[in-house]
Amino acid sequence: NAGVTQTPKFQVLKTGQSMTLQCAQDMNHNSMYWYRQDPGMGLRLIYYSASEGTTDKGEVPNGYNVSRLNKREFSLRLESAAPSQTSVYFCASRGTGANTEAFFGQGTRLTVV
């Protein structure tokens, strides 16, 4: 059972380049999330999708776009990468209900030089 799969695991970009982080879940979850993790700041919510076809901004959406391609997949795009976007990115999925657990991918370590 794969759970939440993120690709790639590591990436180095030059400033101004674009890229898309991919996330897929096989648990039939409605909600999916993208977080970034920076030292001393915990996990900050970038965007989330409560269901297929809907997306909403989180705490730090600037510089990012997302697509909920279908129920399984939720991608995060950096149109013009900046050094401030150097971070570890986590995708998560969660079932319906406020008390449900979120399941996390293994993360993508992105460095923008």
Add this chain to the structure above:
Amino acid sequence: AQSVTQPDIHITVSEGASLELRCNYSYGATPYLFWYVQSPGQGLQLLLKYFSGDTLVQGIKGFEAEFKRSQSSFNLRKPSVHWSDAAEYFCAVGAGSGGYNKLIFGAGTRLAVHP
């Protein structure tokens, strides 16, 4: 707006000692609260959650947490820490308008365990 505060950035305890990690939340309605653990280089794993009922909840790996509405707190405890508990711990609240789709995390507490 909802938020989570973990006042302790870094805690060091001796193996076998008791542990308490603090978490305070801000949310206008009934909160749904979670504790997650992250081992180095790994994703996050759920330790326990609270959404209603008994305010003392038990989790995996011998952890427990107590919900105190009057103090807006959800502190994580363990009676005797093992070296393998060294990790980063995150408190989170499930919140959001029209429901609870957002999951907001605190900044985390990094736990070091001395032998």
